[in-house]
Amino acid sequence: MKINNEVVQGNFIKRLNRFEAIVDINGEEILVHVPNTGRCRELFLEGVPVLLERRAGKHRKTAHELIMVYKDHRLVSVDSQLPNKLADEAIRNKMMKEFQDYDYIKREAVFGDSRFDLYLEKKDERAFVEIKGVTLEIDGVATFPDAPTERGTKHIYELINAKEQGYRACVLFVVQLDxxxxxxxxxxxxPKFGEALRSAKTVGVEIYAYSCHVRADEVYLYKPMEVRL
Known part of the structure; x- marks a missing residue:
């Protein structure tokens, strides 16, 4: 996915709340929007270089979106809305071998008390896909979550329920780095999320992970990753 707006570099100063941060751009402290409500504490460190996409508009409080962070001179995408867009784009363009030949693709599908990110359908199969963006990397290992997630655990158990009702059920971890x-x-x-994921695997819920190619002007799904539960 191409980034079509202007991208500028700055240095992270501090996070104000879940949605806003202060970044130094050419010596000026600028308020920017953070499109990720996760903690990201290992990324948002004072002084680290960050990339900002200019998204000015009369209804916006800030003119810049913090989209990427340099970690040891390598880029990490932190836009939490991007994984769903990347997966949707890749599946529609038949770029993922795990999800081929679907005739119907719908975003945000309701099942039970949950809303899954994708619903896929073809002649002999109906499938739900829950997508989780991953920005946390520790010693070469991508891992999720970076904070306890009751909602994420609930999604896994709902996928188990969907599987038991005859749907294909999948979790896709989009690792926003390469x-x-x-x-x-x-x-x-x-621990509860890990336990839920392992339980899901035993009943046939499919678990996938893909890395991302991350550059200043584009991000796209790169290649499948090994999943170790």
């Missing part, structure tokens, strides 16, 4: 060796759930941070 320098991790494999993916694993962050059971140290959230």
């Amino acid at each position: 320098f991790a060796e494999y993916f694993t759930p962050n059971s140290m941070m959230d």
Whole structure:
């Protein structure tokens, strides 16, 4: 996915709340929007270089969106809305071998008490796909979540329910960087999520992870990653 707006570099100063941060751009402290409500504490460090996309508009409080962070001279995408867009684009363009030949693709599909990111349908199959963006990398390992997630755990159990009702059920972890060796759930941070994921695997819920190619002017799904539960 191409980034068509102007991209500028700055240096992170501090996060004000879940949605806003202060960034130094050419010596001027600028208020920017943070499109990720996760903690991202290992990324949002004072002084680190960041990339900002200019998204000016009369209804916006800020003129810049913090879209990428440099971690050890390598880029990490932090836009939490991007994984859904990338997966949707890749599936529609038949770029993922795990999801081929679907005639109907719908975003935001309701099932039970949850809303899954994608609903896919073809002649002999109906499928739900829940997508999780991953920005946390520790010693070459991509992991999720970076904070306890009751909502994420609920989604996994709803996928188990969907599988038991005859749907194909999948979790796709979109790792928003290209320098991790494999993916694993962050059971140290959230044991219940890791337990739910392992339970899902035993009943046939499919678990996939893809890395992303991240550059200043584009981001796209790169290649499948090993998943270790």
